[in-house]
Amino acid sequence: MVSKKLALLGLTAVTTLVLGACGADNKDSSSSSSSSTTEVSTADSSTTDVVSTASVSDDPAVLETALSADGNWIIAATKDVTFTNDITVSGEFHDKDDASSDIYRKLALYSQDADRNVTAEYTITVPTLTVESENFNIVHGTVKGDIVVKANGFVLDAAKVDGNVTFEKQEYQDSATLDKDGASVTGEVTVSE
Numbered sequence: 001m002v003s004k005k006l007a008l009l010g011l012t013a014v015t016t017l018v019l020g021a022c023g024a025d026n027k028d029s030s031s032s033s034s035s036s037t038t039e040v041s042t043a044d045s046s047t048t049d050v051v052s053t054a055s056v057s058d059d060p061a062v063l064e065t066a067l068s069a070d071g072n073w074i075i076a077a078t079k080d081v082t083f084t085n086d087i088t089v090s091g092e093f094h095d096k097d098d099a100s101s102d103i104y105r106k107l108a109l110y111s112q113d114a115d116r117n118v119t120a121e122y123t124i125t126v127p128t129l130t131v132e133s134e135n136f137n138i139v140h141g142t143v144k145g146d147i148v149v150k151a152n153g154f155v156l157d158a159a160k161v162d163g164n165v166t167f168e169k170q171e172y173q174d175s176a177t178l179d180k181d182g183a184s185v186t187g188e189v190t191v192s193e
Contacts, residue, residue, distance in 0.1 A: 060084075063124075067107070073097045076108040077141070083126040090132040105133045109141020109159065146187070149176065156183035167191045 054074040055066030060083050066075040069091030095104035109122045118140055126145040135153035138161075146163040152175040154167075164187035167173035173191050178184075 073104065074106045074108065077122045077124060078111070080123045081125070083124065086128040086130065087126050088130045088132060089136055093133065103134050103153075105136045107136070107138045109138065109143075148192075149173075154178075155180060156185070157181055159183050161185045161187070163187045165189045169193050 058079040073093035095101040121141040123142040137155040154176040158181035
């Protein structure tokens with residue numbers, strides 16, 4: 001029981017650190033374009049209860065890698081980002097990077113304060129964002145471009161898509177949530193099959 005409480009406390013601290021880092025106003029351009037990875041573990045004498053990793057950056061190349069199969073379960077942009085090429089979100093990831101947890105992946109397009117109030121939202125501009133990761137969530141902010149969904153469980157959570165959302169199969173659309181907490185799509189929502 002104590003171990004679970006420590007794990008929860010550590011996870012809360014990591015989440016606050018990661019998303020708090022999104023709002024940091026760093027004037028040093030060399031550090032603002034680099035990848036920041038945060039890892040925290042709470043452990044008893046022999047087992048690790050929680051390991052959590054995130055990619056936090058404003059560099060398109062870093063974010064593209066973070067969204068790939070070699071990336072992380074949570075990716076956070078720290079300012080508006082423009083991709084000149086199409087981006088694919090791929091790989092299977094689990095909530096809090098814990099293999100015993102549900103399959104889950106998050107793109108955070110916002111920063112928040114210590115009380116978890118959203119303090120800024122960011123826009124990513126991309127020709128096409130293809131989602132191949134199951135249970136991929138875009139939280140806050142705007143995706144300016146089209147999204148093609150090729151997996152179950154896609155969620156827009158208080159986010160806006162300034163473009164079209166196309167589902168590869170009806171099954172993917174049926175499992176999606178596009179209007180959580182006021183999320184919206186300005187273009188068409190269609191199924192390609």
